[in-house]
Every structure is written in C-alpha cells, then in structure tokens.
Amino acid sequence: MTPFPLSRRMFVASSLGLAATGLLGVPARAAAPLRIGVGSDPVFAAFFLAAHEKLFEAEGIEVSLQPYAEGAEAMNALVAGQVDVSAASESSTMVRMPRAELRPLAVVYHSGKYVKLVLREGIADPGEIRRFGLVPGSISEYCTGLTLQHFNLDPAQVEMIPSGPPELPALLARGDIDAFFAWEPWPATALTQGGHVALTSADVGYVDTIWATASAAILGSNPEGLQAMLRALAKASDITQSDPARAAEGVRAITRIPVETSLKAFKDMTLGVRDFTDADFISFDGIASFLADHKVTTGLVPYRDVMQRGFYKG
Template identity: 50%
Template sequence: MTHSTVSPHRRKLLLGAASMLAAGAAPALPALAQDTPVVIGVGADPVFTAFFVAANEKLFAKHGAPNVTVQSYTDGGEALNALVANQVQMGCAGEPTHIVRLSRAELRPLAVTYQSKTYVKLVARKAIASADKIRKFGIVAGSVSEYVTGLTLKTLNIDATKVEMVRSGPPELPALLARGDIDAYFVWEPWPTLGVQQGGHILMTSGDVGYTSTLWLSATAPWLAANKAVAGNILKALAEASEITRKDPPRAAQSVQAITRIPVPQTLNSLKDMEPIVRDFTETDVKTANAIGDFLLSKQAIKAPVDMSKILQRGFYKG
C-alpha cells in the first residue's frame, strides 16, 4: 500500500516556493534539497536497531537531515522492493537481497550498517546431530539463507544432488521444521530462536562456514546524485545510533520497542549476536559480494555477472 498524500511540512515548502516565484525570487535549491522528505525502508527486526534509535532519539535532525522517516517492512527484501519502486528514497538489506535487484534499478550501496558472524544460524531437528545428515534444507530463495546453505554444502563437502532445497518465507520455517517437512534451515534471527523453542537445536552459525553477514544502506543512483549531503548526514546519524546501541543495549532496545513494539528482551537477546556499526566497504566486502553474485548467477537468480567493485560506493562514508 502506498500513500500519495503530501505532508504538512512538504506542503509548506511547496507553497513557500510558489509564493517566492510569484514575487520574482527563486528559492535556494540546496536548502530545498536538504529539507526534502526522506523515507528509509528497513526490515522489522533488531538488526535494524540503529535506524530505530536514530528515529526515536531524533538523531537524523541532529546531524542535518531534519525530515527523515524510517519505514519498516516485513524484511529487507520488501524494503528494497519499495526502493526499486521509488516508494522510499533509501533502503537497507543484506548483500544477496541487493544483488538480485540490480537488474531492476541502479542501486548504490553507500556503507555497511551492521555485521555479524553469529546472527545467521543453522537450526536442525533434534534427531539431526551433524550437518552432513541433513537431507532437506529450508531456504529463503535469493537471500543470505540460500547463500549460506550453499557455503555449508561446499565447506562440508556435502553432495548437493543428495539434498533437497525447500523454498519458504522465514516465518514458516520453524513450523516446517516442527512438522518434519524439513531437516534444518540456515536463516537470521528471530527464526532460529523460534525453531529451538519448537524442538530444534542450533548446529552452527554462518561464521562456522566462513561468512560474516552485513547489511548495506543504499539509494538509487538518480536520488543519490541530487542528495549526497543528505545521505552523508543520515550515515552520521546512524553512526551515532550504532555507538549508542553498542554501549547501551537497554536504551537501544527501548527505542526498538517504541517504534516496532518488539519486546525489549527479544531485542537484547538479538543484540548479543550482532555488531551495529557504520563503516566503509573493504576489499573483503567486495570479494564476498562478488562471491555471492557468482553463487546467485549459478542458481540463475541473476541473468548476468556483476562486478560489485563498480557498484559499492567505496569511500562515500568517511567515518
């Protein structure tokens, strides 16, 4: 569902500009750009804590981006769909989620806003004692879930032809596991914890198969070209919010609850597995992104190879 109504603040800007033009004076474009409403699309779980902290504690305005709204969607994929459709101006999601959408829009990842080796976990039925016993993997296609599952097969030398991949959305995975429809699934919190509550157990984390998950904050190329200063200020606000989250998790969890209604204990539990941080892309990030691109190409999730060194905006965030 999209909303086409003009905000009162925006209406004042438009009316003000019209009256100035009628009087023969043109408004200063940079000032208008600075005040232009910016909606950031994010998922609705604690990996996006820094965004909720920045919104709740008014850090965007503090850092020179006074008209920013954080809009939560079911997950990062839906947030990026909104970005591709120009329903939001910026969006945050994981690497595969970005790469599969590059053919639909000129996305420009600006910085990393989170990293973790343990937030993505492999949950299995109690009867499964080791990953090589898994015959049915639940996966969220075209996401970190599918990529890390592929890494698991490769790392442990499991014959992929003997493993069935069962596609699902994240919320359905714990129930599929409980019913025995799948043996295991590799996915992000809170779905591993919910799987354990329904009788499963944790076998490993993404770090065990050599993967550190990251989230990227992105804009479309046309929007970024006209709003570089605003984008930079937004990252500064998120950097402060990330620092607050690392130093004072209960304070951060209160902001998450205020905006998303996620209970404080759930956020605190999730924060143990992640590092909210705003940083520039590294050479390792580029290599990982290219490896994910190759994997998605092999699965025909994308049509052509992508050189991520040309997509990631290294150096945009100075930190």
C-alpha cells in the same frame, strides 16, 4: 532479514525545529525530507533509535522513516522511487540493481551469527543431514551450499526442500526436514519446538552485511544529506553497542518490538557504519556468483561498478 509483525504503512517522520539560514540572514528553503525505507526487525535498530532520539535532526536533516515488512520490500520501494534510501542485505540489493540506478553507500550492520543452522531432534551432527529445508534464491540457500561443502556432503544424497521462512520450524519439528539454515527469528522459533543450533554462518565462511543504498538521483542532488544520515546512524550504532537497553527502547518506541526481543538479537550482531573493504568485496563476489549460478540474476551483477567506496569518511 525476516519481518516482525508491523504495519508496513507505519510512517515515522522527524522534522527540523529551525530552518536553515542563508548568508544574508534570509531563511533558506528547507530541503525535502530524506525518505528512508527499512525492514522491521532489530537489525535496523540504528535507524529506529536515530528517529526516536532525533539524531537525524541533530545532524541538520529532516527524515521520513518508513518501516516495511522486510529489507527486500524496502528495496522494492527504492526501485519504485517511493523512498530515497533503503537498507537491506547484499543479496536483496544486488538482485535489484539491474532494475534501477542504485548506489550502495556503506555497511551499516554485519554479523556471522544472526543466520544459523538448526538441526532437528535426533540429528546430532550436520554430516547426518539428508533433507535440507531452504528458502530458494536467498542467503538460506547460499549458506546451505556452504554447509554441504564444509562437511563434504554429496548434494546428490541430500534432498533440498524449498519453503518460506515461517514454515521452516514446523517442517523441522514434524521431521519433514533434518535441518535448515536461516536468519532470526526462525532459529529461535525452532528451538522452542525441539530443534538445536549446530553452527552459524561464520562457521561455514559467510558474514552477512546490510548496506545503506541510495538512489543515484538523491546521491547526485543531496550528498550532504546522505553524509549527515550516515553520521546519525553511526552515533545510534555506538549507543546500541554501549547501551543496548536504551537502543532496545528506541526500537520498541517505533516498532512495538518487545525490548527483550531486541536485547537478545543484539547479542548476535554488530551495528556500525563503515566503508566497504577488500574482504567485503571477496564475500560479495561469492554472493554475486551464487545469484547468477542459481538464475536469480541474469549473469553476474556488476555491483562493483556502483559501490560508493570512500563515500563514508568515518
């Protein structure tokens, strides 16, 4: 997901008020804080709200929440052993699986509307696209390919113009590209410069998800803590769905993202903790194939071997 301005060194910690007590009434040694890395935009609202309202503490765990510029950077921190758990998209997680022992635990977000196709002024229909801006090796490029298939566009007749996400709206406004498929806030930025949204990723067959992924080491040493973390996130997700203003204030308290920005983003997403489904795996297979076909990964990533289906009981 795309970053909002925030220092990647921002550190948020919630601590237990009381030590656990052993069977003989002797205080037990408290477990080390569970270190969690996330990106810095509203799709991670459940993590921010759980920290702000001490929902992790209510589940009996101590947590250190570390926001990074984006989910991919949080995953890099997990690979490096700097955090115990990270949340990121399926593609950001898969590409790092060959480098570390990663264990996806559950889906914590899904949406078919957060990633959007934006057309420039003068282009009324996706069938008219001849210059497509994209972020190579990302969901942007994946959805671009789905768009070509959906509208029967000949790839040989469409010029692909690689770009970083922040540059896409400017390229569109100048007429250097006819369209781009990307996640927020870049579509919203393009709208202020004359672009218009034609469709969302669900319209071409892709529902994006974010996984909560743990290191194999923490899954082996502290599965109870991970279960407690997911329970806290589930409660925070329920609050976000039922009381968006309360959740947006929690996001603002941790990240300084304006409340109105979060409220707008919440309309395009569903926060909720759930187990992986058969339909998920079909979608994930498509992502794995895309990454292999575009040489982002060396062959198909055997992600199914490490998915912890059934870990979250709900």
